Amino acid sequence: MSFVGWKAILQLLPIAASCFVVIIAQSAATARAFAARYEEPVDEDSDILGLALANGAAAISGSFVVNGSPTQTAMADRAGARGQLAQIVFGICVLVVLLTLTAPLQYLPRCVLAAIVFAIAIGMIDVATFRAMRPESPGNSNLRLPRLALSRSSASRRAYCWQSRSRF
Numbered sequence: 001m002s003f004v005g006w007k008a009i010l011q012l013l014p015i016a017a018s019c020f021v022v023i024i025a026q027s028a029a030t031a032r033a034f035a036a037r038y039e040e041p042v043d044e045d046s047d048i049l050g051l052a053l054a055n056g057a058a059a060i061s062g063s064f065v066v067n068g069s070p071t072q073t074a075m076a077d078r079a080g081a082r083g084q085l086a087q088i089v090f091g092i093c094v095l096v097v098l099l100t101l102t103a104p105l106q107y108l109p110r111c112v113l114a115a116i117v118f119a120i121a122i123g124m125i126d127v128a129t130f131r132a133m134r135p136e137s138p139g140n141s142n143l144r145l146p147r148l149a150l151s152r153s154s155a156s157r158r159a160y161c162w163q164s165r166s167r168f
Contacts, residue, residue, distance in 0.1 A: 019065055022067075027068025
């Protein structure tokens with residue numbers, strides 16, 4: 001293992017802080033949204049502790065950061081998953097795919113993978129809640145969908161640019 005100098009650490013700090021904020025906010029929002037849907041309590045402290053432990057293990061093992069994965073949560077919800085057993089089954093499926101299908105999947109265009117995630121994310125939009133919020137703030141409601149579209153398109157552009165750079 002090579003030593004990382006202070007200069008590299010200082011360059012990574014803003015990125016790490018951004019990841020931290022996004023992961024915490026996204027995971028807490030996902031937990032609240034799905035708990036509200038099923039009228040269940042949310043223990044955000046234990047969620048954050050779980051994320052911290054998972055990200056600590058990811059840092060030590062050199063793997064990717066862990067978050068609450070709204071798209072995976074939505075996919076599990078659509079499949080009718082309601083417990084931890086579903087997560088174990090998902091983990092086994094991912095392991096099988098990694099061990100057997102990595103080579104064929106490398107030829108799958110990134111846009112296909114993005115379309116799958118996008119389709120799941122679209123299904124997460126709760127139109128009834130948008131409509132219920134409109135009387136409280138009509139001006140804000142008129143801007144909600146354009147803001148959502150712009151944030152998704154700019155995030156897609158950033159991800160594409162990052163992937164393009166990482167290929168060279």
